[in-house]
């Protein structure tokens with residue numbers, strides 16, 4: 001089982017979108033996946049076509065952990081049914097541990113070591129998945145640190161903009177300090193540049209800045225700005241299930257990105 005956190009210090013750069021794109025690619029490739037929605041906003045839960053509140057949210061289990069509890073609370077994504085209709089031979093599961101405001105309780109800077117380990121402990125008792133994607137809130141506070149502690153690797157998401165580039169550098173430093181402090185096996189998988197507009201000179205400049213700063217840690221491929229993205233998320237669809245050649249091009253990019261993420265964890 002590979003556990004990956006999708007994080008950024010800055011809000012709105014595309015953590016949830018990248019999580020959902022990777023989940024869509026995993027479903028397409030037949031990789032059984034659990035998305036853990038740690039963000040109190042529960043955007044990933046909604047994007048996966050699950051009505052928040054239909055089962056106990058992850059926040060409840062974090063506060064009152066019980067062995068095997070994770071497998072009891074997960075909900076099947078609505079994407080799974082569509083995928084099985086299209087490709088009955090590919091029987092991967094895609095589940096979500098639902099987000100809710102309850103996780104907000106842990107999003108504070110002074111988390112005790114006992115609390116930091118809560119998610120890692122829950123994951124220890126589950127072996128139904130090949131891949132776990134953790135959608136983090138926009139901070140490097142308690143929840144993100146709890147996610148990092150439970151993870152094999154971290155993907156940082158950045159937009160090609162001044163503040164996002166600066167924020168990503170800070171996140172990378174925080175990640176290095178975290179690794180030293182807790183000497184975990186955590187890897188920095190790399191930085192995903194999201195919402196790239198090819199025609200924008202500012203974006204081209206910021207992308208080259210990201211390349212200069214992060215070198216090989218800038219993951220390939222870059223994810224472009226997709227005009228239909230909001231529509232796809234609003235309809236709670238997988239990008240791989242959305243019609244149109246352009247969108248299928250983006251779906252292929254997420255297939256490649258998932259390959260980069262997974263192989264980075266395997267080779268270390």
Ligand SMILES: Nc1ncnc2c1ncn2[C@@H]1O[C@H](COP(=O)(O)OP(=O)(O)OP(=O)(O)O)[C@@H](O)[C@H]1O
Nearest residue numbers: 011012013014015016017138195224225226229230
């Ligand atoms: N590649 C893209 N093309 C077009 N729109 C995008 C793209 N990526 C993200 N968006 C849009 O940008 C907005 C923010 O994206 P998203 O919610 O994924 O960011 P986030 O980092 O998870 O935000 P938060 O910090 O609030 O959790 C959403 O409306 C989303 O639809």
Ligand SMILES: [Mg+2]
Nearest residue numbers: 015016039043
């Ligand atoms: Mg989000």
